[in-house]
Amino acid sequence: MVSKLKVIAVAAGTLITVQVSEAAVIYDNGPTNGTVDAWTINFGFAVADSLLLPGPSMLTGAEFTLWNRRGDATATVDWSIVENPTAGPILAFGTASVSQQFQFTNGLGYDVNLDSIALPNIVLGPGTYWFELQNAGVSNGDAAYWDMNGGPSQVWDSDLGYNPDPSDVAPGLRSASDSFQILGTPIPEPTSLLLLVSGLVGLARRRRGKGATQPR
Secondary structure, eight states: OOOOOOOOOOTTSOOOOOOOOSOEEEEEOOOOOOSSOEEEOSTTOEEEEEEEESSOEEEEEEEEEEEEETTOOEEEEEEEEESOTTTOOEEEEEEEEOEEEEEEEOTTSEEEEEEEEEEEEEEEOSEEEEEEEEEEEETTSOOOEEEBOOOSSOEEETTTEESOOHHHHSTTSSOOOBOEEEEEEEOOOHHHHHHHHHHHHHHHHHHHHHHHTSOO
């Protein structure tokens, strides 16, 4: 998916319109694994993964992989974006309805599902943040588990703390972090927009000046 930027220059002044047609993946912690282990995100447990934003961004959604018992459906989940899972501050939070898409049943007998939620257009500057999930609501009252995939993110678990040794909790993975993507739109820097508009205005003036010297 590609974000499109449209800039319009008006002769009577300068009007800037930024139009983003589609959400893009602005942080990707890697694909579903679904075969090794997973973190519990209900029954009092919370899990957070770090995410890096290289520039100003608007966060509009998230996708993540959960394990469920056969036939279960995760209906809701509490999410938050924080600067630090243990010290805060909490930058945004809410309870989201979950859209679930079945992927496969793994060798341990769990359904592996791709889940997605909407985020309320959270605007953040460049930097490292943490995406946290907890209080998952499951149809049969069972546990929901966030798939470990060994991605580049750091991970925090409310029971084991920061970056637990993967050999203890997820043997065979380089880390115990989870499969997820953050969706959104990069926000163009104002300086870049002004330079682009200035160039368009200058081009329009040159064209008008050239047109005035043409014979009639």
